[in-house]
Amino acid sequence: MDTTVIHLGGLVVAALRQAGYAESTIGQYEKTIRALDRFVDGRGGAYTSALGVVFASLTTSPRTGRFSAIRRFNYTRLVTLFDALVDTGDVPLSVRKRGGGGRRPFSDTFISLNAEWEAEMIERELADATREAYGRTARGYLVFLEEHGIVRLEDADAGTITGFLESLLDRWAKSSLFWVVSNFRPFLTFTGRRDLVDALGLVGIRRSHPVLSVMADEDVQRVVTACASRTVVSSRDAAITLLALMTGLRSCDIIDLRLGDIDWRSQTISLIQQKTRNPVTLPLPGLLLARLADYVLNERPDTGDDHVFLRQLAPHTPLADHATIHRITTVVFTAAGVTDPRAGSRLLRHTAASRLLAAATALPTISAVLGHARIESTSIYLTVDEGRLAGCVLPVPAGARS
Structure with missing residues (x-):
């Protein structure tokens, strides 16, 4: 097999184009390929895994003289593809999760x-x-x-x-x-x-129970208005944000949602919740249903994967993790003019629960909607119900007022 950087790089670029990667992303790969070619040229001219390790370790920017996270990412990414290509003849384009699960024992x-x-x-x-x-x-x-x-x-x-x-x-x-x-x-x-x-x-470590943060009504309206506009927020991002805000679904359940979970006729979704393994069927309000349908029909990549929500850029794989949902909802919050930095599914979930409470929904019903294994888990949301909390306040004794 020809192991020159130019040949291997050509195979990688061809695979990227076939998979539908954006030209801007391919351009970054080509830039790194040229850097690797210059590095290998003075060391025999043929790529080896050992040279790849050295190349990937060149994380200091010659311009600033400091560590460059972008350089490390680009170099490591290319070396990983080159090593796989030399070993297997294929270019693996699956998305790798961050973190790696932490350190592992050696004994x-x-x-x-x-x-x-x-x-x-x-x-x-x-x-x-x-x-x-x-x-x-x-x-x-x-x-x-x-x-x-x-x-x-x-x-x-x-x-x-x-x-x-x-x-x-x-x-x-x-x-x-x-x-x-x-x-x-x-x-x-x-x-x-x-x-x-x-x-x-x-050890005596106990769980703290702070008063939960929820969105103000005016911020909820800003987010809903932004999600209703096709020119402000993409259909995918709008559907994800509205799912969290209107149904209280956890990030893991939004990520794992499948096309078969949606009943378009009855306007509901039915799924087994990952955390509790409890089945739940939730209604899809009109706006949420419209943005979800627009995403599936017009925006969703054409792929055999049955996950509802996919990456917009190639490879069109399912969303990775909770951090991905947070980035999406942050984009929506910014577009809506909401400056709260905690724009994640947890805040939206808390807000969904608080709005159900404000509508005088019974706790067992809220517990079922949120997918809690125990109704006691739902009681924490009482901390956001100012009306009911005010009813628990004892009157000030007459003597103390004088």
Whole structure:
């Protein structure tokens, strides 16, 4: 196989064009290919994986003399395609998720334990997002043990639990450690180490219950008005934002929504919610239905993938994660003139719940709509119902007013 950069680069560019990539994106690839060609030209003229590693490590911009994130991204992206092309003869254009799931243990015992935990989560049919959260925390603990010379769980004591949690405080706020504890406990229970589970409980980290943030009525109206205009917001972005605002769907459920989940005649969507595995059927209000239909008929890429929402640029794969939904809703908020930086599905979900409460909807109904496994989970939304909260206030005693 011809392994010159020019030949390999031509195959990559041809694959990109066939997949429908934008010319601006292809131009960035071609720029990087030229840089790689200059680099390889003085080192034998043929591309190798070893040269690719060195090239990808050239992350310092010659113009500024500083680290360049864009250079690292472009160089690494091209080297990944070149390596795959040399090894398999194909150009893989699937979108890689960010993050990689965090650091992984290296000892045989912990690699085996992690694999058993992964298999257990699959057997329990946990949602993908739940498995990712549980798995990342478990791997983080195992890596922490290895860093302290422990490669068998039998040698871990209660002190390793507090030590692991304390090691997270450089990147986690203490008030947020509840989520780590929540994700950590199932793994410790799985290992059968009751002493470690008890140690986790003795740490005393409790969940805080702040008053939830919701959108002001005027901001809701701005977003709805922007979503109603075909010239202001794309149909895809409008449909996604309205789904979160009008139905309270979680990001993971919006991402996983399939064409077969939509009943156009009855104007509803029916799905199994990823987090709770509960089935739910939700009505599609007129505006939401119109923007969704416009996206499917006129804007959605022509592909065999049955996910409703796809990337607008090639490769036309399903949306990646919660961060993607946040970026989309941020674009809509900006177009609508709303400056709230928390323009994510969580804010929209809270707002949907608050509007249901304002309409005197019963808590069991709201719980069903939001897909809560327990009705107690819905009670937190009472914190945004100012009318009902005011009814709980005791009158000031007469003596205190004088």
